[in-house]
Amino acid sequence: MEKLDNLVWHCLSETHRDLALDYGSLKCYHPDFCPFGAFIGNDDLSVQLMDHTNVAGPFFVIGHKPQFSNGVNFKGELLCVQMILENPIDRPAQEEIIPLNGQYEDELFAFMQRFYPSFFKRKTILLGDYFGIFKENELVAVTGERMQMDGYTEVSAVVTHTDHLGKGYAKQLVTHTANNIFRKNKIPFLHTNADSAKNIELYEKLGFKIRREMSLWRFEP
Numbered sequence: 001m002e003k004l005d006n007l008v009w010h011c012l013s014e015t016h017r018d019l020a021l022d023y024g025s026l027k028c029y030h031p032d033f034c035p036f037g038a039f040i041g042n043d044d045l046s047v048q049l050m051d052h053t054n055v056a057g058p059f060f061v062i063g064h065k066p067q068f069s070n071g072v073n074f075k076g077e078l079l080c081v082q083m084i085l086e087n088p089i090d091r092p093a094q095e096e097i098i099p100l101n102g103q104y105e106d107e108l109f110a111f112m113q114r115f116y117p118s119f120f121k122r123k124t125i126l127l128g129d130y131f132g133i134f135k136e137n138e139l140v141a142v143t144g145e146r147m148q149m150d151g152y153t154e155v156s157a158v159v160t161h162t163d164h165l166g167k168g169y170a171k172q173l174v175t176h177t178a179n180n181i182f183r184k185n186k187i188p189f190l191h192t193n194a195d196s197a198k199n200i201e202l203y204e205k206l207g208f209k210i211r212r213e214m215s216l217w218r219f220e221p
Contacts, residue, residue, distance in 0.1 A: 003149060004082060004189060004211065008038035008062050015148040016127065021055065023048035026066075031056035032123040034146065036216075039066050046072050053221040060216040078216040079194040083208040088182045089175040091206070094168070097176050100130040100142065107139050108132065116159050128153060131176055133169050140164040143173035145181065153181045155190040158199075174206060 003010045012020035012027040021028045026048040028037030037052060037059055039045055046069040052059060053073065060078070068074065100108045105125050111132075112120035128145025141164060146156035155177050160169050178188040192199040194213055204210075 004084070004152065006038055006040070006063050007082075007147060007149065007152075007154075007189075008036050009040060010149040011147045012038070014150045019127075021052065023051060026052070026061075028052050028056065028059060030123075031059070032121055033127060034121060034124060035059040035119060036147070037061050038063055042067060044068060049219050050221075053219050058218060058220045060218050062214065062216055065215065065217055073220045075218040075220050078218065080191045080214050080216060081194050081200065082189060082191055082211045082214045083200075083203050084187065084189045084211045085178055085206070085208045086187075087207060088179050089206050091171065091175045093172045093176060095133045095172055097131050097173065098134060100132045100139075100144070101125060104132065104139070108142060111139050111142060111161075112157060112159065115161070116157065120157060124157075129177070129180060130157065131173055131180075133173065135164065141169035141173055143170070143177045145177060148186075151186055152189055153184070153186045155181070155188050158190070170202065171206060174203070178206070 009027055019030050019033050021030055025041045025043055026037055026039045026045050038061060045066045049068055049072050108125055108130055109122060128148060130142060130144030132139050133141045141160040142157055144157045145153050147154040155174060158170050158174055181188040
């Protein structure tokens, strides 16, 4: 489980290694897929950080704060909690849950650009399985799989249209996605803002437990 302490590094060394831009002690997802990077060691990463922002634009280093000089455009910290699920969720779905990979990819991308644009890129859907709930032929809630490594897969993109909040769609989609991960013999984990008590409570009701706090360090060109 300690791999989750430096999860991006392990994802880009294992399941998603073909998507890595490798700068030596810094590895980053190709910007078409994911705006995240990670590092090992204690070296100054100024050159590598600037090289990646020149390629990718704004991105986040996940984990410990890297070493860098004043010339790097550092924009601040986002504090999250990392949560993990030990057992499948016994909660039947009340809505029809539709796989989104394939024919619904354009609809998913448009939906995420409207409600969650910073973290969902054009090819993010290729990182795993995504699912949605439709009402009157309109996509109103989604959840899917994003970062993956040997043994673990992240539950991500837990987003509901603002007109459809409070209907239990997120619980049903997270349940479906997490159980889908268990069926692949992997363990689900997720991240949410540390100050979002409502989200943390939702995940805890489904059985997720807080594992650790985790920082996202934002860099820009």
